[in-house]
Amino acid sequence: MFATDLALATPxxxxxxxxxxxxxxxxxxxxxxRLVGLGAMAAxxxxxxxAVTGPQGQAxxxxxxxxxxxxxxxxxxxxxxxxxxxLGQAWFERRGIRHxxxxxxxxxxxLGMGMMAGAGDLLSLYIGVELQSLALYVLAALQRDDAKASxxxxxxxxxxxxxxxxxxxxxxxxxxxSGAIGFDEIAAAVKGEAGTGVLFGLIFxxxxxxxxxxxxxxxxxxxxxxxxxxxxxxxxxxxxxxLAAMLLFARVLAEAFPLAADQWRQVLILIALxxxxxxxxxxxxxxxxxxxxxxxxxxxxxYAVLGLAAGTAQGVQAMLVFxxxxxxxxxxxxxxxxxxxxxxxxxxxxxxMAGLFQQRPWLSLALTVFALSGLGLPPFAGFWGKYYVxxxxxxxxxxxxxxxxxxxxxxSVIAAFYYLRLVKVMWFDPAPGETDRPPVxxxxxxxxxxxxxxxVVLGLMPLIDHYAKAAAAALGLG
Amino acid sequence: xxxxxxxxxxxxxVTIAAGFGVVSARNPxxxxxxxxxxxxxxxxxxxxxxxxxxxxLLVVVYxxxxxxxxxxxxxxxxxxxxxxxxxxxxxxxLGAAVAGILAFEMVAVSAVVANRGAAGASEGPLAATPDAPxxxxxxxxxxTDYVYFFQAAGLVxxxxxxxxxxxxxxxxxxxxxQVIADQVARTPATGMRVxxxxxxxxxQE
Numbered sequence: 001m002f003a004t005d006l007a008l009a010t011p012x013x014x015x016x017x018x019x020x021x022x023x024x025x026x027x028x029x030x031x032x033x034r035l036v037g038l039g040a041m042a043a044x045x046x047x048x049x050x051a052v053t054g055p056q057g058q059a060x061x062x063x064x065x066x067x068x069x070x071x072x073x074x075x076x077x078x079x080x081x082x083x084x085x086x087l088g089q090a091w092f093e094r095r096g097i098r099h100x101x102x103x104x105x106x107x108x109x110x111l112g113m114g115m116m117a118g119a120g121d122l123l124s125l126y127i128g129v130e131l132q133s134l135a136l137y138v139l140a141a142l143q144r145d146d147a148k149a150s151x152x153x154x155x156x157x158x159x160x161x162x163x164x165x166x167x168x169x170x171x172x173x174x175x176x177x178s179g180a181i182g183f184d185e186i187a188a189a190v191k192g193e194a195g196t197g198v199l200f201g202l203i204f205x206x207x208x209x210x211x212x213x214x215x216x217x218x219x220x221x222x223x224x225x226x227x228x229x230x231x232x233x234x235x236x237x238x239x240x241x242x243l244a245a246m247l248l249f250a251r252v253l254a255e256a257f258p259l260a261a262d263q264w265r266q267v268l269i270l271i272a273l274x275x276x277x278x279x280x281x282x283x284x285x286x287x288x289x290x291x292x293x294x295x296x297x298x299x300x301x302x303y304a305v306l307g308l309a310a311g312t313a314q315g316v317q318a319m320l321v322f323x324x325x326x327x328x329x330x331x332x333x334x335x336x337x338x339x340x341x342x343x344x345x346x347x348x349x350x351x352x353m354a355g356l357f358q359q360r361p362w363l364s365l366a367l368t369v370f371a372l373s374g375l376g377l378p379p380f381a382g383f384w385g386k387y388y389v390x391x392x393x394x395x396x397x398x399x400x401x402x403x404x405x406x407x408x409x410x411x412s413v414i415a416a417f418y419y420l421r422l423v424k425v426m427w428f429d430p431a432p433g434e435t436d437r438p439p440v441x442x443x444x445x446x447x448x449x450x451x452x453x454x455x456v457v458l459g460l461m462p463l464i465d466h467y468a469k470a471a472a473a474a475l476g477l478g
Numbered sequence: 479x480x481x482x483x484x485x486x487x488x489x490x491x492v493t494i495a496a497g498f499g500v501v502s503a504r505n506p507x508x509x510x511x512x513x514x515x516x517x518x519x520x521x522x523x524x525x526x527x528x529x530x531x532x533x534x535l536l537v538v539v540y541x542x543x544x545x546x547x548x549x550x551x552x553x554x555x556x557x558x559x560x561x562x563x564x565x566x567x568x569x570x571x572l573g574a575a576v577a578g579i580l581a582f583e584m585v586a587v588s589a590v591v592a593n594r595g596a597a598g599a600s601e602g603p604l605a606a607t608p609d610a611p612x613x614x615x616x617x618x619x620x621x622t623d624y625v626y627f628f629q630a631a632g633l634v635x636x637x638x639x640x641x642x643x644x645x646x647x648x649x650x651x652x653x654x655x656q657v658i659a660d661q662v663a664r665t666p667a668t669g670m671r672v673x674x675x676x677x678x679x680x681x682q683e
Contacts, residue, residue, distance in 0.1 A: 009626070016629075016633060019633075059626075060625070061623060063627065064626060101640055105637070105641075108636070123627050127631055127634060128630070130634050131630065131637060134634060134637045134638060134641065135641075137641070138641035138645065142644065142645075144645055153645075
């Protein structure tokens with residue numbers, strides 16, 4: 001019995017074991033950064049392989065679920081974390097910061113995300129969220145001599161604690177009124193009409209999770225944290241953690257409250273539209289690219305939530321496809337920012353990007369691809385994500401959802417302004433000066449992600465579609 | 479039974495009196511000591527209810543760690559508590575109103591719990607089993623049914639520890655530290671040298 005539990009938890013056990021081992025290795029070796037980084041990358045790759053090849057089922061009396069959805073998420077999480085390690089280590093090393101704890105914290109964050117992706121009850125949900133967030137708070141503040149990074153870490157921590165409080169309060173209400181913590185048991189206890197108490201708890205939990213994915217109106221921390229935190233760390237936590245939190249979102253709603261769908265759909269539509277609106281309008285006024293992409297991520301999470309709001313398996317599939325494609329694009333974008341500097345000063349504002357095409361054609365091409373993908377122009381990855389979301393919203397057969405999709409489309413047209421402005425500045429404005437040689441690893445990751453966003457994604461789309469469909473079917477929405 | 483009743487009233491009275499002492503003592507250190515007394519009496523109340531594990535936790539965690547931390551903070555920070563207490567009479571009505579609302583809420587919640595209103599659908603908490611003390615009962619499930627949560631919570635604490643170290647530990651080059659190994663390894667040959675000083679010039683390094 002216990003052996004099967006452990007077999008189901010293998011992807012997580014690999015991460016936990018590697019984190020503990022590398023911590024000891026790092027503490028005793030004189031210059032352990034490179035070795036610990038390689039070890040952490042190997043562990044992440046092993047965890048992804050173990051998730052794909054491992055058995056599926058429920059472990060630890062329902063606390064941990066290994067199904068197609070958790071496998072899908074685990075693979076994306078591991079890839080996103082794996083890329084962040086060389087990107088971050090080289091970036092910190094250039095600034096004279098040597099922390100072997102960086103890869104270890106990434107491993108522990110990935111472990112927390114894995115727990116979130118496979119959470120089967122309220123306890124594992126909360127512990128997973130906490131493990132992931134706590135590691136991310138530390139990563140955000142890792143550059144501790146930088147006032148902005150410290151501010152970002154502190155802000156992230158305080159608001160994250162607040163959102164955990166909301167989540168926990170909601171969970172306690174749900175537990176109090178349904179008498180169960182397992183998602184299946186909650187669904188059985190709630191039956192049909194959800195009472196006011198359970199609904200209250202559900203709404204609080206939705207608010208807490210919306211905080212974690214930075215959906216409006218719980219988005220205020222995002223721009224400040226993205227701006228202040230070290231760029232490669234932003235590349236890490238703008239991607240994979242949001243996918244994990246979105247899957248957790250879907251899991252809670254689909255497995256614990258399938259019959260209260262009419263109630264939670266209204267809330268999700270509201271959150272989705274607010275996010276798209278905030279992302280589109282507030283982004284117009286931004287000149288700092290990290291802040292701009294923070295608003296872009298708020299808008300993108302809005303589209304993902306819209307997919308979820310459809311309340312169908314197709315909607316969950318759309319959300320997973322959207323988040324997986326977005327994760328790659330956002331990592332690539334921040335890798336570009338990590339690669340670019342002029343006289344040692346990182347290029348972070350829109351004006352800094354002027355004339356980039358003449359000096360760094362590859363990187364500016366990559367940035368163009370990410371901007372056009374964020375805009376949702378047809379052959380790029382961002383278009384496919386939005387296509388799935390809008391199809392799901394239209395096929396759900398609900399007029400409100402149909403109009404919401406139209407509104408979200410309008411939002412995406414408004415947001416097109418800032419994406420296109422970035423492209424225009426890079427290609428047509430005169431350059432203020434020479435840029436430094438981009439570091440190899442950041443440049444490679446940026447160009448690789450851009451190549452995935454277009455054209456590799458076209459070839460992979462059937463595959464992603466297939467696995468996302470299987471994952472969505474595992475959550476059991478009609 | 480009578481003995482239990484006497485113990486209950488005694489402990490309850492001491493708890494309330496100590497609670498009053500916490501807010502009325504002039505010296506903040508006395509307040510913390512009263513707080514510790516309140517924790518101890520509350521632990522006694524838990525034992526009376528058959529929850530000896532909670533009693534143990536209260537003493538170990540709250541008295542052993544939290545109250546001692548309070549004591550350190552109170553002693554180390556130079557807070558003028560007399561000044562803080564200036565507006566006591568002015569804010570008294572508001573405080574009394576909040577206390578009244580709190581008391582009403584507690585009575586209401588107790589009444590609901592007594593009628594099993596909120597959690598009516600479930601079977602409720604397990605009854606205390608006299609043959610297995612509850613510390614043992616918790617120990618039985620902690621590493622079996624709840625091993626996943628227990629270990630994961632341990633990892634959360636590990637992250638907190640790593641974070642605290644990464645964000646605060648600094649290796650400054652000029653700081654002199656005691657290295658006991660170096661001290662032990664010192665011999666007369668390394669620790670002493672003979673210098674010949676010329677008369678009237680002293681030692682020049």
